[in-house]
Structure formats: structure tokens, C-alpha cells
Amino acid sequence: MEKKSIDWGNIGFGYMQTDRRYVSFFKDGAWDDGVLTEDANIVLNECAGVLQYAQTIFEGLKAYTTEDGHIVAFRPDLNAERMEASAKRLEMPVFPKERFVEAVTKVVEANAAYVPPYGSGATLYIRPYMFGFNPVIGVKPADVYQFRIFCTPVGPYFKGGVKPLTIRVSDFDRAAPHGTGNIKAGLNYAMSLHAIVTAHEEGYDENMYLDPGTRMKVEETGGANFLFVTGDGKVVTPKSDSILPSITRRSLVHVAKEYLGLEVEEREVYLEEVKDFAECGLCGTAAVISPVGKIVDHGKEICLPSGMTQMGPVTKKLYDTLTGIQMGRIEAPEGWIHVIQ
């Protein structure tokens, strides 16, 4: 198959329209068979549930080319399970797990020409989502839903080398106690936009959100979970009901324990103790781990000993091992790599 002529190393994280996407409708209590379509546009009624009351959820995962030339996706079954949890919380129908994985497979196959080659650092980003389709004016769940998956090639995250991030402790919260922080819903992102725009204006890369109940504990950023490393090489990751369960973070915890023999603590992490950590990273599909160099809490600077020019040594080992597993250079745990082609 002929690849598209794309300068893989120099594309950013943006939307590029690809050839085909998957669409399925939920109507009269059941999902239809679903189709691949070339139509990238959606025609919606002006009163659609998603437009009025933000009834929409999404997922994000990647497909890429491994060292031996296969096209694979990383743990799509976990995205299906997480989307099921999101759907239930927003009173939406569940798109069955087997069908989710099958639809991801079909979309990637149909756009194989857009899957970046091995070694380019670029990947094919896959975006499954679901939204309330029919008109809703009285506040209630929609009756008709569309489930859709498109994909778009995205460039290497660390273009021009790793640059540790500077983040600030946010005065805004991203989640409420007993709210929706633990599901992947667009509404969690709408309310983070003001916080990220002002963070950028003030020269910060990201916001560190604290727990909304006491504002004493570390939660996560707008779109990535935290992972810390102690001075004696222990991995610590915050535990909270209002954190989105990152698949990357869960995979890194497994890698830390089973591949690197590190001790891992999943527990509440107080802002007060962050100054004692040796390394800090943000985990998510986009970057796997991006290192944090500095955390600013209202003028008080916490400079991580790993510095502002490179990943800390444990972060680097975690990064190299997980990306090695993803790219087929290191043997993967059973079921992690979904071979598409």
C-alpha cells in the first residue's frame, strides 16, 4: 500500500482529514450495523442534545507501525471499557467492547496510507466519540446517539528534543467531588479552557489541579495523570476518585513493577510533599510521559532535581520501556498490542 506523501517528522498535533471514518447510530434502543463513510461532516438538528447540554464523551488512542512492519493499536480494549464507564455516567448507551475494537480496526485499515512509518516518531491518532443526536430541550438524555471514529496522523511529540515542562498550581478545579472528573467527557475540557489559556498567557505549559474537596492533594493536569519518582527510586502516582484513569499511567505502573522491578505506590499525594520528589512526569497517550522540570505554586518554585533539559533517569527508563513495548522492540504483556495489519 502506497503511503500518503506527508512530511511525517514535521506534522504537529492537529486535525488532518483522512479518507474514511466509522459511523453507527443508536435508535429505537439498538445500535445499527455501522458503516465506513467518506463524509467527514455531520448534519445535526439545531436542538441536538450534544449542542444544548453537552452530552458527549470521547476516547483517544494511537495506531503506529512496529519495527517489523505491522500496524498495531495499543490496548484498544481498555479504551472501550473506559468509554463504557463514561457512557453510563452520562446516561448514554454503551457501544459494545468487541464492536468498538472492530470499528477501531476498520478505521485504521481504511486509512492505512496515513499510518506513519516506523521510526518517524509520528503516529495515527484515533478519536472515538459518541454524542446525543436528536433534539432535546427539556433537560434529559437524548434518545438517538451517534458513535463515530475518525483518525488523523500526528507528529512526534518531542520534536527537536525533550523539553521539560513548567506547570503552575491552578486556582481553578477541573472536577467536583463526586462529579465527572473520572470519565472522559467533553464537559471536563470545556471548563478547563480558561485555565489553560491563562496558564499559557502567564508562561506555563500546563495546570496542576488539586483535589476539589480539600485543595491539598495533587490530582492531574487537564489531560494527563501525574507520575512522581522519589529520591530512592520509588514510583508514586496520585490516587483519587476524580482523576481520569489514564491507560498510559496504568501501563507505566505495570512496566515499573514487572519490567523494571521498581516499587510503586498509588496513593494520595499532598502538594506539600511534591518538593521532596526527584522526578515528575505527565502520562497520556500523546506523549507517553512528558517530564516536568518546574512546578510553581503561587510564586513558590519547586525545581525538580532532574532539571530543565532532560528526562529524569527513572522517567527515561519508563519511557524507553513502554515505547519499546509499543514499537515491538520489547516483548509486550499478553493482550497489549492489537495487530491490525
Ligand SMILES: *Cc1c(COP(=O)(O)O)cnc(C)c1O
Ligand atoms: C485522556 C486523559 C488522560 C490520559 O489518558 P490516556 O488513556 O493515558 O491517554 C489523562 N487525564 C485526562 C483528564 C484525560 O482526559
